[in-house]
Each structure stands twice: as structure tokens, then as C-alpha cells.
Amino acid sequence: MKSLQQRLSVALVISLIIIFPTLWWLTDSTMQDIAEKYVMSHLAQEAESVLAATQVDKDEKITLNTKQINPVYLQPFSGRYYQLRSNDDLIRSRSLWDKELIIPDLSEGEKRRLYLSGPQQQSLLVMAYGYNKHDRTITVAVAEDLSPTLAFIKPFQSRFMLIALAMLLLLIAMQIIILNHMFQPLKRIKKQISALDQGEIDRFDTDVPKEVSPLVEVTNQLLDVLDQHPELHPRDNPEALKHVTKLPLAELQQLPDQETVQSEPAVDPPLQAQPVNAERMLETIFQATPNPSVIECDIEQEILTLISVLESMYQEKNLDITFIMPQTDVLLMDGENLLELSGNLLKNACKWAQSKVLLSVEIDESIHLRIEDDGPGISETGLIDLAQQNIVLDQATSGYLLGLTTARLIAQQHSGQLKLSQSNELGGYCVEVVLPLASAL
Structure with missing residues (x-):
């Protein structure tokens, strides 16, 4: 059977191993969510700027005044992109080059968040909005490459992971030390059992944890009963004593027959007399045993x-x-x-x-x-x-x-x-x- 201390230690270690990865995952997810929300708020402002720059030409087609647009959208593969669609009219930022984003048509007031692959396989966060301007429905989508933002928070994630791992190992060590300290009273009881067996003490110390106090009290009561009835102690009972001494007496009787003893004639007579003397002493003890009361x-x-x-x-x-x-x-x-x-x-x-x-x-x-x-x-x-x-x-x-x-x-x-x-x-x-x-x- 495994010790209670070992079982508690394993349970606590498993709990910590489960809790800390969960905590790390929650922290990592929260950081990414905060980063995305920051980008989304920025993209909402960019979508309003693109919408404000839209015009209608003499052919009733949607055009865009690029002078009102952030120059970053003019740089190819800059990581910042927009796309505007109204009926069959489609306007894309120069930064997209010849890449078209698959954006659904949205009605007025509708908003959609999308994760798409952009030029050069960039991971894009896309925010699409539905507007009504110039008596027509316009879908404006703005996108930003998330890689720079994620790269910015990655060092923090790495540091947090190392700190969490160090804290996990520290807590495991602390749990082992605390459990070892808490189980000291039980270890003391174990030593007292050995001392009781050797006859060094006659009862257990009552300074024990509350959980084992009833067991110690009952055991002490039983020990008191045995002290009041010494006839129940096998080592003090004449019948037990008679049986225990039977084998040593038999060996003592056989000792004069051994070659090493026969070579010393002066030793033989005392050895022959010892078994008889021992048996006489035991018989005296047995006869002196009082009968049980009735x-x-x-x-x-x-x-x-x-x-x-x-x-x-x-x-x-x-x-x-x-x-x-x-x-x-x-x-x-x-x-x-x-x-x-x-x-x-x-x-x-x-x-x-x-x-x-x-x-x-x-x-x-x-x-x-x-x-x-x-x-x-x-x-x-x-x-x-x-x-x-x-x-x-x-x-x-x-x-x-x-x-x-x-x-x-x-x-x-x-x-x-x-x-x-x-x-x-x-x-x-x-x-x-x-x-x-x-x-x-």
C-alpha cells in the first residue's frame, strides 16, 4: 500500500501540472485577443477613411480619391490593405497588387471579422463593413497583417512561460517540504510504535493531529487495560513462557553431546545440571500462577x-x-x-x-x-x-x-x-x- 504522504504529493503535483498549463494558455489567449481588438479598433477607423474618400464619377461609377488615403496602402505588400465593392465596381489598394480578397457583400450596418491569407501568404485580420453612400450599398474591407503584432507579444509569452515553469517547480518543492513537515507527527507515532515494541515506552504521546487523535486515545486505553491485566501479555504469561523456553531448553540439553563440549570434561557436569535447574524454576513459576476469578x-x-x-x-x-x-x-x-x-x-x-x-x-x-x-x-x-x-x-x-x-x-x-x-x-x-x-x- 502506498503511503498517504506519497499519494498526496502525487495528487498535488498532478494538480499543479494541470493548473499551470491552463493558466499559460489563458494568458496567451488573452494577449492575442487584446492584440486583435487593438488592430480591429484601428481597422474601423481606416474603413471610415476609405469610405470618406469614395466618389461617384460622371459614369455613375465609384472612384476613390487616393490623396485622402494613407500612403501605406500604395506600397506593394505593405501588410495594410483595403478593398471596396459596390455592385460590379471593385477597387483594391495598390498594396494588394493583383490579389483579390474574397469578401462577401454586406448590407448596410452589417459587420464581419475574417481571417484570410493575403499576398505572400500573410496572415490577415480583415474587418468588413456594409455602408450606404451615394444611394448605393458599398462594402468596405480593410486588412492588416497580424505577424508584426504577434511577434511583438511573443517575447512576453516566452518570459511568462519561463516564469510559470519556475513557479511550478518552486511550488512542487514547497508542497513536498510542507507535506513532509505535516507528516512529522505521524512519523513520530511510527517511531513510538517501534519504541513500544521494544518496551521503551508504555503508551503513545497524545500530542498528535486531530485526525488520528481518536486512534491514539483508543490504543492508549487498550494499553492501560493490558497493564491492568498482565496475564493477557503473552510474554508475561506462564503458558507462553513455557512454550518460548521449550526450544532453548532442548538445545541446552543437546549441548553436552556436541564434540566441542565433550573435549572439555570439566564443562560437562555443570551443563548437565542446567536444564534440570531451569525446568525446576519454571515449574515453580507455573505452580504459583493464581487461578482466574469467577x-x-x-x-x-x-x-x-x-x-x-x-x-x-x-x-x-x-x-x-x-x-x-x-x-x-x-x-x-x-x-x-x-x-x-x-x-x-x-x-x-x-x-x-x-x-x-x-x-x-x-x-x-x-x-x-x-x-x-x-x-x-x-x-x-x-x-x-x-x-x-x-x-x-x-x-x-x-x-x-x-x-x-x-x-x-x-x-x-x-x-x-x-x-x-x-x-x-x-x-x-x-x-x-x-x-x-x-x-x-
């Missing part, structure tokens, strides 16, 4: 409350948690241990379930507490591995193992056992705790 506990009510809490915790999954229990009298058990037992197993099931969790209680000669889910389950090889490990907590393993460890320890305190299998009904994982009635009553 109090009245309404199993059904406790579990229903627990299900309500878990449904709130995993509401994004919209889990269907079904609880089946026969009618029975109140049983005598350690209520806190029972709630811890059910809570660990139910939380594991809710964590891995897709949509369904089934919790059923059956009572015959024993109490059968069974939790099933429709999650990925565990392979047959995995079940064998867990059984061989006696489900003792492995700090490097995630998933079901922590909850199963605590559940088995509680079950063993009540002379019960914990069974692992695949769920026949839901297809996922199935954990069954069997508690003898004799120890529960």
Missing part, C-alpha cells in the same frame, strides 16, 4: 454490546454480524476475560471479513464459542504451522496471530482449548473455543 456474567448481553461496538468500528464495511445463542441461565465466568476472549476473536473476524461474520454459542457438555467469517481464510499449511507454534505471539507477524494468542491464553486459564479450521458455512476462517462447563460454573 464472577457472574451475562454472556448474551456482553456479546451483544460487543457486536454493537464492532459494527460502529467497521461501519465502512457494512458488516452483517449474526449472533446465535440458545436460551440458558447466567454462567459463572470471569466477565472481563470472556469479553476479551470474544473481542479478540470477533475483531479478527471483522478485520478480514468481506461482508459477513457469524458468532454462535452452543452449550452441551461444554461451552462452544465459534466465530466464522467470509474472508480469505488460511491455508491448511498455515493452520498446521499455527498449531505447531501453539499460537505464541511472533512480533514479526501480522494478521490473526495477536488475537489468537490472547484468546488461547484465556481459554487455557479456564481449562479450555482453542481450535482452528476453515468455515464450512462462510468459507473463511473459523475459530472455536471450547470451555468445560465444570470450570465455568
